[in-house]
Amino acid sequence: MRTRLLGALLAVVLAVTACGGSGADGGDGTARLRMAIAAVPASLDPRTSSPYDALYVGLLYDSLIRRSPDGTFQPGLATEWAFSEDMRVLELTLRDGVRFQDGTEFDAAAVKANLDAALARPTNFTNHLSNLEGVDVVDPRHVRLRLSSPGVPLLGILSGEAGMIISPKALATPDLTQSPAGTGPFTLDQFVGTELSFTTWDGYWDAANIPLPGLDLTVFLDETARLRSLRSGQVDAAVIMPNQVAEARSAGLEVTGARTADFFGLILNTGKAEFAEPKVRRAMMQAIDRPALAKNLFGDGCYPTAQPFRPDDWAYAPGIDERPAARYDPARARQLLAEAGYADGFSFEIQTNTMNTWVQMATILQSQFRDIGITVELRPMENVQFVTARRNGEFEATLSTYQSARPDHSEFIKTFYLSGGLFNPGGYDLPGVAELLAEVTSNTDPQAREAAVHEIMTAILDDGPPVLPICTRTTYYPHRAGVHGLTVSPMFDPNLAWVTVDAR
Structure with missing residues (x-):
């Protein structure tokens, strides 16, 4: 895997410490982990859960x-x-x-x-x-x-x-x-409203190596409330946004983080007439000022890019962000709209969830699209409703984070860019992509896979992508000093079972 310097984005603290503590809840040497999370899981059934629910579904399966x-x-x-x-x-x-x-x-x-x-x-x-x-x-x-x-x-x-x-x-x-x-290693005690509780299952095949007696998860949609719950001692760890890291550290909290294989982006349903036009999609790509948006919302915690893969990922195509189709250029965007027959613009709706950062990002996009003559209505939605609408293709445009390498880079391409893909409700289909993807799925040579993915992503960018990437992020978990072994999974695979918590 190729590694590239990302400047300040790579200054990620990996505060992983050894297990410790004694005399805790239940008399087994550890306490339960109390964690503040960002959204109510769409489901705890692996067949219907959202990709980001894997951290919790994996406790049970x-x-x-x-x-x-x-x-x-x-x-x-x-x-x-x-x-x-x-x-x-x-x-x-x-x-x-x-x-x-x-x-x-x-x-x-x-x-x-x-x-x-x-x-x-x-x-x-x-x-x-x-x-x-x-x-x-x-x-x-x-x-x-x-x-x-x-x-x-x-x-x-x-x-x-x-x-x-x-x-x-x-x-x-x-x-x-x-x-x-x-x-899985845990049983479900309850999932009621915004509260989830899990307890270690003594019948687990590897129970001797699961140190954590249980987890209590509380959903805080408000990002400031989530961090406040950690600072007050209500929880032991939390999920925060990159722009909250400085505040967490100034409060004396330890912070663990990792660049994760996902990105903020806007999916366009190409079943909408305007979005079926490549020049409209290209105009919208060039209407987004990614560096300004990312810096404003995340500081150095989200790397602005016009592709879905993070820069240290083998699938990242060098040079894409320097191509004309990826550059912020509102004058060129207005010209493209006129050439597509929409000189007077058009209107559409962006769906997103109700969390602060998502709404703020949608508001910034609303302003940037307004600058080229496109009117945007915003529709914040409760998470389960939001995820369900996205899964069913019931949207004109939907703004969220999307995993780009789980379960595999080729599956991301198939899901978002090939006809019949779960997140391609409009049936976007660029000739040649399926053939290139076959090279990715049939070849064990990393260099051959890399070359094919790079060619796919370049072709989709030049055509006008149905997914408009904004930035690839770093995910952070601040925690109190008594929490050990808490790490961010770069691929969002379950990893909470091996955390330990000192007695409070």
Whole structure:
């Protein structure tokens, strides 16, 4: 992976300390982790949860494969795996002695039942399994996945929600939010309103290595209230925005952070006539002053860029931000609108959630688009309603953060830029992209994958992208001194189970 200097953006504090503490709640040497989070999870069912819910869904469900922060894959419910030479067959060896929380035994039949169900009834990850032809039970501990095309991205896919295995007894339950049925290290105590509580499950297959007795999560939509709850001692840790880091440190709090594989951006539904016109999309790209917007809202905590990948990611295409199509140029934007037949502008609605920063960003975009003659109406929405509308394609434009490398860079491209993708409700389809993407998904050579992704992103930029990136962010968790092992997962994979908290 290529590393590039990002100046102040790379000055990220990774305050990871060793486990410690004694004489805590429950007499087991640790206290429960109390954490202030930013939004009510859309669901705790891996089939219907939003991508950012994985941190909490992963407390209840193990995945077949685990992904380390460096991007390498480690054993999960599968202890070994091997691809065939043509990458069209994946053999998995499953962990022995694992049970679901409802008492059902975990085995190859359970894996087959889950994957078959995902293909039969659409889930949020079914499109990631589009080349899965069939699943064979070899024996109780071995399963074979047969693919219609080379499956290079499949390990990443199985390390996410698609690999979170549900008890076969519960697969017919339409929503498992209040009745989870996984093999994960925690059970759900409650999910009521803005409060979620989890307790360590003593039947977990690796219970001896889970130090945390439980978690209590509280949602604070207001960002200042979230940090205030931490400063007052109401919680032990919190999720904050980059522009709050200085305040957190000045209050004596420790801060852990990492550049995360996501970006702030605006999805345009190309089913709307104006957004179907490439020159309109190009005009809107050039109407956004990314450096000013990012600096104003985040300081150095969000790197302004016209592409969805962060600059130290192999998928980042050098030179894109210097191309004319990526530059802030409102005069050129107005000219493009006129050439597209919209010299007098048009109007559209931006949906976003109600959190302060999102609304502020939408307001800035509203002003910048107004400068080229486009009128924007803003519609802040409660998070579950917002996520549902986005998932169903019920929007003209939607502003949020989007993951660009989870479960795999190729899956991001398929989901956002290919016809039929979950976040491409208008059916945007640029000739040549599907063929280039096939090179990404069938090639294990990093240089070949990189070249194909760079060509895709450059072509989409020049065409007028249906997704307008703004900046790639750094995510921060401030915490009190008694919290140990709390880290930000760059790929948003579950990692809270190994935190410890000193007695209060």
